[in-house]
Amino acid sequence: MTETDARPTRLTIPQYAMALAHVASLRSEDPFRKVGAVAFDFDNRVIGTAYNGLAPGFNAATEFWDDRDDRRKFMIHAEVNLCSLFTRGNVKLVACTTKPCTSCMQMLCAYGVKEIYYRDEYAESEADAIAGLYSIPLIQLRDYPLIVSPFDVPDEGQSPP
Numbered sequence: 217m218t219e220t221d222a223r224p225t226r227l228t229i230p231q232y233a234m235a236l237a238h239v240a241s242l243r244s245e246d247p248f249r250k251v252g253a254v255a256f257d258f259d260n261r262v263i264g265t266a267y268n269g270l271a272p273g274f275n276a277a278t279e280f281w282d283d284r285d286d287r288r289k290f291m292i293h294a295e296v297n298l299c300s301l302f303t304r305g306n307v308k309l310v311a312c313t314t315k316p317c318t319s320c321m322q323m324l325c326a327y328g329v330k331e332i333y334y335r336d337e338y339a340e341s342e343a344d345a346i347a348g349l350y351s352i353p354l355i356q357l358r359d360y361p362l363i364v365s366p367f368d369v370p371d372e373g374q375s376p377p
């Protein structure tokens with residue numbers, strides 16, 4: 217959170233980013249975990265948004281989604297799709313609706329991302345250790361304007377604080 221922005225009527229940059237990441241998550245075709253992400257450049261301009269899903273142009277049969285564990289290896293994470301939109305060194309901030317997994321955190325470091333915000337915890341991730349080693353702020357942010365969605369599952373970490 218930026219503490220320099222004292223105006224209560226304006227979203228902070230991280231809040232703005234998380235709201236956009238949340239909207240992007242609503243486009244995910246994954247019925248189990250919808251993840252959205254957004255990248256800002258050094259002028260706080262949106263480079264792009266992304267969400268988790270299958271490779272572009274691939275349309276899965278309905279039964280593809282029945283086996284959650286089996287389909288996981290095919291899912292392209294939101295951060296991977298996001299990094300396909302920019303080159304190394306062009307991004308200051310990334311916001312993700314779920315804490316990046318270990319692999320995605322490594323990738324965000326490789327792309328030179330300077331600060332990362334996430335909403336939901338992801339217990340299996342080693343992102344905290346990676347962020348600590350490389351001195352990259354990895355900050356949980358939940359106080360942003362909630363976008364009402366028909367896909368949200370109550371009590372799954374998406375309610376306002």
Ligand SMILES: [Zn+2]
Pocket residue numbers: 293294295316317318319320321
């Ligand atoms: Zn990931």
